[in-house]
Amino acid sequence: MKIVVLVKQVPDSGSERSLRADDGTVDRASASNVINEMDEYAIEEALKIAEAQGGEVTLLTMGPDAATESIRKALSMGPDGAVHVTDDALHGSCALGTSKVLAAALRTLEFDLVLCGAESTDGRTQTMPHMLAERLGVPALTGARKLTVEGSTLTVERQTDEGYEVVQATGPAIVSVWDTINEPRYPSFKGIMAAKKKPIATKSLADLGVEAGEVGLAGATSKVLSSAKRPARSGGQKVEDSGNGGADLVAYLSAEKFV
């Protein structure tokens, strides 16, 4: 089974993140960048399937040159190789532009299954699997908390607010996963050493036959007009206990409809 996992490098959600003042895009240069958290679950799922059924796992990343670091890190978990689409003209691509590029890259690869995280912690659109499915003409099974692969039949438990839905499709297909699906492994020391020797194929827009004007800031269908920092957290409400602290707490909780 040939599996492609989409991996995005994002600014660490645990550290200070900001948008660039000039064009409103995510400031990647000054951020501490990591593998999008949800993508690690997609990689783990791919590795588990490949270990159980045999197969090959390839990572696909679109991002600046510096994303190589995250690709190596992801490779140290165990995938066989990676494709890195990088091109100066890609800066500022919107979700539609990104999906155009990733779809073009996927067309150059053979796959039975594409796995990705349900969302990225920077964009958070949750639309990439649908857009790719549409462009490639394959089914999308999104938001999986469980995936079963039997031959070319893919069965997914699709996580919803109330519970889950069981949905099925015939591969090749795209499956996006939530962090409830598995527990990603740590890279091993041997994996880290092996990752240094694994192939990373670099592709430009020209290699993929995508016009520079269709993507990047120039081709973006959406634009950040303005942005503001989230306000600092306010102090919270303190209940002083002068005999009736318990009653005051309950009054607060019921006013806020917690109880």
Place this chain on the structure above:
Amino acid sequence: MTVERILPTEEAAALLELTTELADAELAPRAAAFEERGEFPREVLRTLGRAGLLGLPYEEKYGGAAQPYEVYLQVLEILASRWLTVAEAVSVHTLACYPVAMYGSEELKARFLPDAVGGELLGAYCLSEPAGGSDAANLTTKAVLDGDEYVVNGTKAWITHAGEADFYNVFCRTGGPGPKGISCLFADASTPGLNPQKRERTMGLTGSPVAQVALDDARVPADRLVGGEGIGFTIAMSALDAGRLGIAACAVGLAQAALDYAVEYAKGREQFNTRIIDFQGLGFMLADMATQVSAARAMVLATARLRDNGRPFSVEAAKAKLFATDMAMKVTTDAVQVLGGYGYVHDHPVERYMREAKLLQIVEGTNQIQRLVISRSLAK
């Protein structure tokens, strides 16, 4: 605090980065609660094994990473700075792999090392006895060959991982009195007659199981003899030379943790409208602690490099163990002092560090025995 390190290879740098990531994510958040409950973190050791952190010094052919001691000891140091029970477990386990890895038959190596190094099998090292810890050459546990099995009788004391281990290195007497009569048997936990006893109630490292191991007509197959009859003491001492460096590295990590905690606290705590770190009396105390930690680290690494370069290192290892563990005792005690009353309660980790440091002055040769080794080398 980040420690500036000169590492021999890029590979070693990657290994230390992985170790730090694992230590922060898997060790640090669990340490206090596991120690409070007295729970042994067996799963954490499996995680370390899968990541390739157990058996770092051993051959790659058997799943090891063929890393020099210089690198292995820095891994231990980082683990110890997050959770001493785990670092000690790694050190004891590495020690328990040592006899087979260095003196064992190809068959024993091939059969056990990959799983031991991979973290699936946990080891114990049984040298001490109730009547003799320091004087190990006079051990009394007896093994008699009966057909193709050794029949072993006696009691081993203070055995780390007793009851949790999958294999036990049992040092026992197969010949006459003295060091030349001692052999090493590699026994499975399932050996009939090998019975771990009730767990000791220890002062620190409460997550680490320690107990006596009774051997009542325990039958160990003769092909589990490591190296040959009569070389058990040589194996034990050579293992301990390396093991002492492991304990010394643990001491450096533990002391670093205590120092870091005390420094952060002293920056945040104010008395007389002044940060307590700005009182010279306290600032100088922290300066002395920091200096001692750096000195011990330098000693451990210098000794490791002797070993890695095939030079004699036994006496230097004794010095490093002596200095680093006495240093850790002093630094952890001072860390409690820096926190004042807050240092004396379980809400902060420094009182635990202080209890943990004490062990390091006792195990793998008490610090008196280290002085004996050093003074004997001087008197020669």
